Amino acid sequence: MLKFTEEHEWLKIEGGVATVGITVHAAEQLGDLVFVELPEVGATFEKGGDAATVESVKAASDVYCPLDGEIVEINEAITADPSLVNSDPQGAGWFFKLKLANPADAEALLDEAAYKELVG
Amino acid sequence: MDGSSELKKTPLHALNLSLGARMVPFAGYEMPVQYAAGVMKEHLHTRASAGLFDVSHMGQVTVRARSGDNADAARALETLVPVDVLGLGEGRQRYALFTNDAGGILDDLMIANRGDHFYVVVNAACKEADFAHMLAKIGDTCELTLHDDRALIALQGPHAEAVLAELWADVSSMRFMDVRACDLHDADCIVSRSGYTGEDGFEISIPASLAEAVCRRLLDHPDVLPIGLGARDSLRLEAGLCLYGNDIDTTTTPVEAGLEWAIQKVRRTGGERAGGFPGAAVILRELENGASRRRVGLKAEGRAPVRGGAVLATDAEGEDVVGTVTSGGFGPNADGPVAMGYVTKAATAPGTQLYAGVRGKFLPITVAAMPFVKNTFKR
Numbered sequence: 400m401l402k403f404t405e406e407h408e409w410l411k412i413e414g415g416v417a418t419v420g421i422t423v424h425a426a427e428q429l430g431d432l433v434f435v436e437l438p439e440v441g442a443t444f445e446k447g448g449d450a451a452t453v454e455s456v457k458a459a460s461d462v463y464c465p466l467d468g469e470i471v472e473i474n475e476a477i478t479a480d481p482s483l484v485n486s487d488p489q490g491a492g493w494f495f496k497l498k499l500a501n502p503a504d505a506e507a508l509l510d511e512a513a514y515k516e517l518v519g
Numbered sequence: 520m521d522g523s524s525e526l527k528k529t530p531l532h533a534l535n536l537s538l539g540a541r542m543v544p545f546a547g548y549e550m551p552v553q554y555a556a557g558v559m560k561e562h563l564h565t566r567a568s569a570g571l572f573d574v575s576h577m578g579q580v581t582v583r584a585r586s587g588d589n590a591d592a593a594r595a596l597e598t599l600v601p602v603d604v605l606g607l608g609e610g611r612q613r614y615a616l617f618t619n620d621a622g623g624i625l626d627d628l629m630i631a632n633r634g635d636h637f638y639v640v641v642n643a644a645c646k647e648a649d650f651a652h653m654l655a656k657i658g659d660t661c662e663l664t665l666h667d668d669r670a671l672i673a674l675q676g677p678h679a680e681a682v683l684a685e686l687w688a689d690v691s692s693m694r695f696m697d698v699r700a701c702d703l704h705d706a707d708c709i710v711s712r713s714g715y716t717g718e719d720g721f722e723i724s725i726p727a728s729l730a731e732a733v734c735r736r737l738l739d740h741p742d743v744l745p746i747g748l749g750a751r752d753s754l755r756l757e758a759g760l761c762l763y764g765n766d767i768d769t770t771t772t773p774v775e776a777g778l779e780w781a782i783q784k785v786r787r788t789g790g791e792r793a794g795g796f797p798g799a800a801v802i803l804r805e806l807e808n809g810a811s812r813r814r815v816g817l818k819a820e821g822r823a824p825v826r827g828g829a830v831l832a833t834d835a836e837g838e839d840v841v842g843t844v845t846s847g848g849f850g851p852n853a854d855g856p857v858a859m860g861y862v863t864k865a866a867t868a869p870g871t872q873l874y875a876g877v878r879g880k881f882l883p884i885t886v887a888a889m890p891f892v893k894n895t896f897k898r
Contacts, residue, residue, distance in 0.1 A: 430749075431559035433849040434822050434856075436878075452878065454824050456558045456849045457749045 402505055403514035404465045409489055415502045418493050419465060424518045426488040430455045432481035437473040437495060444468065451494055453484065465508065467500040529575035530670040530727035534734055538745050545748060546643035548576040553747035561750035562851045565716055569676040570746035571737055578646025579666040579724055580653065583636040592637050595657035596630060601773065601796045603783035607632045612696045612711050614781050616773055617649060622801030623769035624776065625652065627761065631698040631711060638709065640671070642763045670730030675720030677895060678742040683721055686736060695896040704733045715751070717758025717894040757850040757857060759816060759889025765827055766814060766845040766859060774805035775861065777814045782806065813867045816889035817844065819856040819875065821882055824849045830876040831862055837874060837881045841866045844875060853891040862886070
């Protein structure tokens with residue numbers, strides 16, 4: 400199941416675990432990233448919590464946790480090479496895997512068509 | 520509130536849109552923050568080749584002595600800036616500062632001697648206040664004109680001279696801070712060999728109606744890319760140059776800001792025309808004794824950019840605070856985070872280990888000499 404948030408994150412949900420990243424639209428808006436800070440494995444967040452930070456030449460932006468859950472894996476490849484987020488935001492540039500506290504909450508997120516409508 | 524309808528447009532607005540600029544509000548204008556290439560590529564391209572910047576939002580002011588004697592205009596300007604204006608030769612330009620009575624900085628600017636008048640370029644956000652300040656203080660002796668009828672562009676980078684030489688061969692005889700009138704593409708222009716990137720380059724004032732045609736000619740050159748305000752900021756930061764409103768303002772003095780080099784001997788204690796500018800008592804005293812704090816360069820040890828507003832401490836717990844970052848970000852050519860900020864006198868030596876507060880953590884950062892990249896001015 401592929402879902403999106405109004406904060407421009409995508410979630411690919413399999414067996415109660417969501418792989419989370421930022422959308423192509425978000426990566427284009429941010430521009431070339433020079434720094435990514437990821438949460439620690441084992442950290443828990445509520446929906447809307449500051450889970451990660453991305454920085455372009457110009458500015459820092461927060462990446463919010465899209466649902467309640469626990470971080471079970473992080474993508475260290477993007478901290479080593481933040482440009483991966485720009486080159487493949489919805490693939491190799493994923494941020495973290497989140498074990499969802501309440502998998503049913505994902506139903507309320509945007510589907511791909513609704514997200515595409517949001518960003519025009 | 521949608522204030523976009525009130526934003527002013529530069530004479531290059533239509534060209535900027537056609538070049539794919541992302542426009543943002545800046546100092547009351549709708550300005551290009553970046554073009555299609557993006558901030559990183561625009562920055563690197565400027566240092567490797569040549570970049571064209573629309574800086575038409577800046578204020579261009581002519582100062583003409585009512586007596587007809589340009590030395591009277593120089594003397595009038597010297598009452599506003601701690602700079603040797605009378606000694607500035609015809610066809611030469613100099614960096615200056617409008618100071619206030621407390622020794623703070625009202626704006627930084629360029630002053631050029633154009634022979635029968637002075638030509639002054641001030642920051643966009645300050646231009647109305649600067650013009651009012653000049654009118655009030657020297658309007659009786661000088662005729663002042665704010666030229667909203669002219670565009671201003673900057674062509675910066677190692678290929679700038681070769682690019683401009685295709686329109687105007689004489690450019691090669693200019694050296695850093697020379698100013699000349701010239702005819703570019705049948706437009707009556709003022710060219711100075713200067714800029715705010717740390718690179719060799721030119722700033723060109725063009726009649727508004729001809730600005731787009733001149734820019735299109737320059738952009739036709741394969742070495743030239745349009746560059747937005749995003750890269751303008753990262754370029755000036757790497758070059759160690761102050762951004763008014765961030766690194767200097769009415770609460771900072773020229774000495775605190777490390778801008779003593781802008782105050783020539785003749786205006787200092789013992790000089791022929793010592794003092795006589797606003798805040799002279801404070802500034803002359805600080806020139807002798809130093810200031811209690813000073814602007815320094817800062818290089819972070821990690822990869823996390825340290826931005827303006829970050830607190831600087833001597834310890835990793837952030838308890839002994841000695842200063843604040845005023846500008847910071849990622850330097851594409853420095854290939855790492857670079858910043859500048861104010862620290863107390865004891866912490867100003869290059870190599871001093873400090874810690875900057877970033878998102879609740881204190882990250883190691885070292886006081887470093889500026890510029891962060893070698894400047895390439897053609898002296």
